[in-house]
Amino acid sequence: xxxxxxxxxxxxxxxxxxxxxxxxxxxxxxxxxxxxxxxxxxxxxxxxxxxxxxxxxxxxxxxxxxxxxxxxxxxxxxxxxxxxxxxxxxxxxxxxxxxxxxx
Numbered sequence: 001x002x003x004x005x006x007x008x009x010x011x012x013x014x015x016x017x018x019x020x021x022x023x024x025x026x027x028x029x030x031x032x033x034x035x036x037x038x039x040x041x042x043x044x045x046x047x048x049x050x051x052x053x054x055x056x057x058x059x060x061x062x063x064x065x066x067x068x069x070x071x072x073x074x075x076x077x078x079x080x081x082x083x084x085x086x087x088x089x090x091x092x093x094x095x096x097x098x099x100x101x102x103x
Contacts, residue, residue: 009042049087059085068092 006021014021024030032038053059060078065071071090078084 053087056085059087061087062090063088065090 010021010024013024053061062071062074062078065074068090069092071088072092075086075089075091078086079089
């Protein structure tokens, strides 16, 4: 089984309590699911991503790379180049993979 992806939102929400990560990744409902303000903030994140990609049109978007190993290897390769701008870069720590979102 491939290691689970941990998004920036997962990491932020679960920073103080690892059990929250278990429930988030298990698809359990949350009181925040019906929070209109939190949905607005999530939508705002997409707007920031769009503006950032417009600001750096030569940036490389790695979102299409599905396998964590391939995404991490390509991220490392591109970071070796001076001045690289990456969107949806990947990191691996222990058994977890993480997509590093722009914005």
